[in-house]
Amino acid sequence: MRFSANLGFLWNDRPLPDAIRAAKAAGFDAVECHWPYDVPAADVRAALDETGLPMLGLNTVRGAPGENGLSALPGREAEAKVAIDQAVDYAVAIGAGAVHVMAGFADGASAHAAFLDNLRYATQAATPHGITILIEPLNRHDAPGYFLTHTDQAAAIIAELAAPNLKLMFDCYHVGRTEGDIVTRLNTLLPLVGHIQFASVPDRGAPDHGEVNYAHVFAEIAACDWAHPLGAEYKPDGATDATLGWLKGGLV
Template identity: 40%
Template sequence: MAKFAANLSMLFTELPFLDRFEAAAKAGFQGVEYLFPYDYSAAEIKQRLQAHGLVQVLHNLPAGDWEAGERGIACHPERIEEFRAGVDTAIEYATALGCRQVNCLAGIVPEGVSQAQAQRTLVDNLRYAAGRLETAGILLLAEPINTRDIPGFFLHHTEQALALFDEVASDNLKLQYDIYHMQIMEGDLAPTMERHLSRIAHVQLADNPGRHEPGTGEIHYPFLFQHLDRIGYRGWIGCEYKPATTTQEGLGWLDSVRAIATK
């Protein structure tokens, strides 16, 4: 059975960020992920990971001005140097935290930039990041995201992402497959994950509509969890959802998964 990681950017948000590590461990999560570690020192975060026996599963490369609505800069032709500096920062943190993979958010295509320009920039940036991260022993991921929640986001379909990865031509670049985003954009979840299993290094989940916990929407998660086991997925599943009430009250789905696994 795959292991579940709490996304601390969305779960336990009633607590200060550094206190969420303890809450995740107490809830039974083995690992954690989140958007960014960069507002804190690596030493602070490492202490929380070690104190609570957690694995740092994933964080993102620096992604521009998040508060201003930026969602990545990897497709921005005028910000290549900023992107590359961010790769160095991500390597520093990931190395200190024992994090074996980082995700690149492609970003929203800037006004005045063509799709072709954005793609050329993204391919070049991914090739650069994949090489630098490989040297550091860290896997690079990239993630398609739905354009309903983030209009204009460049990378938004599985096949589009994999074709772009072929152009990058690096063995150190894999797909982060977010079930919620891909349900919105293309559906056909189980066959897609099976067809591209060898290229998927990380899975994230939330239900649709609402982006709440499994069992609150249309996605049949009991089937998908069994399917992932059957096809041999052994990576982490990041729980990147917005609790419908509180994180703790909404964890019944995880208890059910564990109960099935122990039978």
């Protein structure tokens, strides 16, 4: 198995270029991030080039304080498209392979229509650069009121748009909190999946404890011939380096 360090949570007490270097030193095969936009893209690209790590993806901005994305908010389509352009441009500058388009807090038919419109725009903007657009259901405990809440909903949106570069971000943590039966859900949805993330359930810590047996989950993913790094998007309990026993032989 290969693993990607999500630098939104891991080593997030350091500047992003230094976090990339820390991920390399710890033995990760790739990195990903949340919102890198305050850091010059040239500095991030330099750290990636120095370490040889690929940047798998990043998120569109959340919006105003208290918001969690813009793309499913009716009447905010212009802002959402600016956020998409920003994310795609930054991804191109650092060589990132994917952009997670965040939906935001909304519901109903008008939110669905806004999300489809913005995703159509995102897939078209990303296509010339070979970038994948990801959508991710978030669990109702951490993100109550978020538009995208279930993998079935995400699968229906992917089918409706039928864009080759629109994929599902399958986060084992969110699926575990909302749906359960992680391995069965992943096997069913695998043709739609563009990236897999994980964290312990229910506390979103390192994968060496909690309700989910990640040794089993990782083995099942490996059996599917999944070739891409899995995203470690968990919240460390203390210093990141002290939580990496799972990476250094505890689970894999």
